[in-house]
Amino acid sequence: MKALSIKPEIHTFDTCKEFIDNFQIGREDLIITSEHTYVSYFSKYNLDTNVIFIRNYGHGEPSDEMVEAIYKDIKDIPYKRVIAIGGGSVLDVSKLFALKTVSPVIDLFDHKLGFIKDKELVLIPTTCGTGSEVTNISILELKARQTKLGLAVEELYADYAIMIPELLEDLPxxxxxxxxxxxxxxxxxxxxxxxxxxxxxxxxxxxxxxxxxxxxxxxxxxxxxxxxxxxxxxxxxxxxxxxxxxxxxxxxxxxxxxxxxxxxxxxxxxxxxxxxxxxxxxxxxxxxxxxxxxxxxxxxxxxxxxxxxxxxxxxxxxxxxxxxxxxxxxxxxxxxxxxxxxxxxxxxxxxxxxxxxxxxxxxxxxxxxxx
CATH class of the missing domain: 1.20.1090.10 (Dehydroquinate synthase-like - alpha domain)
Known part of the structure; x- marks a missing residue:
């Protein structure tokens, strides 16, 4: 009987600057976050990287429609590492983009597509609730089916889970x-x-x-x-x-x-x-x-x-x-x-x-x- 498994390597930093210096953010990274988080904590460092603001693709719970819209915009970007900075919605969506094949999302959740992880995945929570940074679960609202479903496969585990308390300081x-x-x-x-x-x-x-x-x-x-x-x-x-x-x-x-x-x-x-x-x-x-x-x-x-x-x-x-x-x-x-x-x-x-x-x-x- 398996007693315990902790897949991501867990790191703690007091500040975002410490994280940036240690992980050397660059052109082959794709950051998925909110505009507020990026502007508040990261823009001042003038990072030379790819950034997606998730709220440009919809509000509320993460959905299959949101993932499909993001996929259309990033499918031609040659990124090697996904860095997700946000609450559960951001982390759950971002996990999917570490996979080689993301779309059609419905087929992914129906296990009709192969699960091949070909990018490194870094998850950084900005809330104190989902625990998504250490799980292999992505939960989406599948709008066509009017419900939420979870996809849980080994390939959705992060490589690194990063704890930065600074990111919670302005959490309403x-x-x-x-x-x-x-x-x-x-x-x-x-x-x-x-x-x-x-x-x-x-x-x-x-x-x-x-x-x-x-x-x-x-x-x-x-x-x-x-x-x-x-x-x-x-x-x-x-x-x-x-x-x-x-x-x-x-x-x-x-x-x-x-x-x-x-x-x-x-x-x-x-x-x-x-x-x-x-x-x-x-x-x-x-x-x-x-x-x-x-x-x-x-x-x-x-x-x-x-x-x-x-x-x-x-x-x-x-x-x-x-x-x-x-x-x-x-x-x-x-x-x-x-x-x-x-x-x-x-x-x-x-x-x-x-x-x-x-x-x-x-x-x-x-x-x-x-x-």
């Missing part, structure tokens, strides 16, 4: 909130996966502790309390990424995808809306299994009783993002069946990682309870 609080919540749920879900090991749990549990302690500081002292903790949150996100990259996430992520795809809800926020409902269902279906270890650990971190952990977590998360009912996003009740069918037919990769098996009826009941 709402993006800090949604991304860090995503990291917390990565950590919690991966700890409950059937594929979790003693090694992956080290990363899961440490990430939970770091994030929840940070949230307590924010709850007690306000949003600015996060600033001195940005390096901690960035590391916690990477720890959670290592954990779920090995053990996988489950129903919380699977059930969030239709909401994020159809109603353009930020990924971390969509996860939060599903999290408590899924874990209360786990608790009801198998209260004496592995969830007892999780609840005991969380109770110790949060200084509360074991049967209060999810109430306490929800209180902390509500400081960052107010909890909503699904109907508040414009969702119609009859869509719950459509969402359920999408989860059961298109998210098998994730649903295989559930703490207990969830059938179609149970998934629908969770959605209904959150409606």
């Amino acid at each position: 609080f709402k993006f800090f909130a949604t991304s860090s919540i995503d990291a917390l749920i990565h950590a919690i879900e991966s700890s409950m996966s059937p594929k979790a090991t003693d090694f992956t749990e080290l990363f899961s549990y440490k990430a939970m502790e770091m994030i929840l302690k940070g949230y307590e500081e924010i709850a007690n002292h306000g949003p600015e309390a996060r600033i001195p903790l940005l390096k901690e949150f960035l590391l916690a996100s990477t720890y959670a990424g290592i954990a779920f990259g090995n053990a996988g996430c489950g129903a919380v992520h699977a059930m969030s995808y239709p909401l994020g795809s159809r109603y353009h809800v930020p990924h971390g926020e969509a996860n939060y809306q599903m999290f408590i409902g899924v874990f209360k269902t786990y608790q009801r279906l198998n209260p004496t299994g592995k969830i007892t270890k999780l609840n005991k650990f969380l109770a110790g971190v949060l200084n509360c009783k074991e049967d209060e952990v999810y109430v306490k977590i929800e209180e902390l998360l509500n400081v960052l993002i107010p909890k909503k009912q699904l109907r508040e996003y414009g969702l119609k009740e009859e869509e719950l069946k459509v969402f359920t069918e999408s989860v059961m037919t298109k998210q098998g990769r994730l649903m295989a990682n559930n703490y207990v098996e969830l059938n179609e009826k149970t998934v629908y009941e969770i959605y209904k309870s959150l409606y």
